[in-house]
Amino acid sequence: MCEDSCIENSFIIxxxxxxxxxxxxxxxxxxxxxxxxxxxxIQLLPGADELEIEDVGLWIEFHLxxxxxxxxxxxxxKGKLRAIGYGASGNAPYRARTLIVAQHQIKESVDxxxxxxxxxxxxxxxxxxxxxxxxxxxxxxRFRLSIDRANKNLTNMWAEAYFGSWAGGGRGRFQLxxxxxxxxxxxxxxxxxxxxHCFIAA
Amino acid sequence: xLKALSIQIQPERAPELNVAEVKRSLEAITKSALVQRHxxxxxxxxxxxxxxxxxxxxxKGLWSLIQSTIFGDAPxxxxxxxxxxxxxxxxxxxxxxxxxxxxDPALPRDSVDAT
Numbered sequence: 238m239c240e241d242s243c244i245e246n247s248f249i250i251x252x253x254x255x256x257x258x259x260x261x262x263x264x265x266x267x268x269x270x271x272x273x274x275x276x277x278x279i280q281l282l283p284g285a286d287e288l289e290i291e292d293v294g295l296w297i298e299f300h301l302x303x304x305x306x307x308x309x310x311x312x313x314x315k316g317k318l319r320a321i322g323y324g325a326s327g328n329a330p331y332r333a334r335t336l337i338v339a340q341h342q343i344k345e346s347v348d349x350x351x352x353x354x355x356x357x358x359x360x361x362x363x364x365x366x367x368x369x370x371x372x373x374x375x376x377x378x379r380f381r382l383s384i385d386r387a388n389k390n391l392t393n394m395w396a397e398a399y400f401g402s403w404a405g406g407g408r409g410r411f412q413l414x415x416x417x418x419x420x421x422x423x424x425x426x427x428x429x430x431x432x433x434h435c436f437i438a439a
Numbered sequence: 440x441l442k443a444l445s446i447q448i449q450p451e452r453a454p455e456l457n458v459a460e461v462k463r464s465l466e467a468i469t470k471s472a473l474v475q476r477h478x479x480x481x482x483x484x485x486x487x488x489x490x491x492x493x494x495x496x497x498x499k500g501l502w503s504l505i506q507s508t509i510f511g512d513a514p515x516x517x518x519x520x521x522x523x524x525x526x527x528x529x530x531x532x533x534x535x536x537x538x539x540x541x542x543d544p545a546l547p548r549d550s551v552d553a554t
Contacts (some may be wrong), residue, residue: 271476278482299481322482328469398478 264316271325274351276319278379278394279299279309281360284316284339291317300321305336308358312369314338324396334361337380343392346383350375351397376400441475444501444527444539444552445492451524452542457515458489464508465491473501498527502539502551510540530554 253259277299280289288310290296296306299320309318318338325331333352338360347366349359353374359366377400385391446465450458469477476494481487495501505525510516522540529535529554537549 322480324478324480324482326478327476396480398476 248352271327272332272333272354272376273325273331274335275300275323275325275329275331276337276351276396277305277323278337278339280319280321281314281321281338281340282317283402285399286315288314289317291319295320301336308369309336309338309360312358314360326396326398333357333376335380337394339382339392342383343382344389346381348379348381351378351380352376441494441496442498442528443494443533444498444505444525445490447506447524448489448491448519449486449522449524449542450489451486453518456518456522459473460515461509462489464513468493468501468504468508471504472511473497473504483518492520498554499551527551527554 279301288306290306295317300323301320301397306318334356335349335352336356336358338358340361343361344364349366349368350412353376355373357373357375358369359380360369361367378397379400381393381395381397383393383394383395448458448461448554450456468474473495474493474494478492479490481489481495493501509519513519520540523540523542524538525540526536526538529537537551538547539551540548
């Protein structure tokens, strides 16, 4: 018998059939995952001059638009915008669209909720991340910005496929580097659940 | 249960590669009944990369389809082989992922039968 200071634990192992309805939430694609979405990280090289795009060709190639630029300009940003990548989940037309504008390296991990059937801009001011429009509806699933372990000057960005999909389920960061990528080809390969989107040079 | 299979292409490894053509072929694969969801992203990490990720309940079937679509008779097959890496989740997800293809032929290739 346990003394008062001892906590007795027990658990039951139960076998689930593949079609058990209790597995539905784990086996079926959630509404969050079903929403086709587009996202683009952008680096802002701050400056005193009016906002401009560093490489318009790349801006267009990464599916960024004049409207995107106008929206960013309307936020009062100044300096140069550098398109650094984009990602999409599902097929166009996308029902959600996110621009993430980073100015400098973050000090700690940042979670930004993904938009729900709308467009959102997240932009960094100092150490703060602001959202535009403020009242834009968001989902539980997030984008996560974190500091790269190997190079503190790099920011990793992950787009969650559904809420909680990157942590708590035993899924770690996935990189091929440890398995024989030769030097000069450290481009990361994403998992579906841990989508490593891009690096932002600090 | 859905498993993910990811294809990464590093175009600089094969400058002659018609990336648009490869994209079209891979986009066609997303229409297959074997694919339940798909993601794409593109960016720079020392070199340019494109990542295509497919979610499937039939890894073997999807891998077979991919092989025949992009490495079979496709006109870009040879170039693509010089610039791509393909991996998929193993029995324990990405913790024991399988490397199905690597542009470096010296690196080991796993069989999807291991899942």
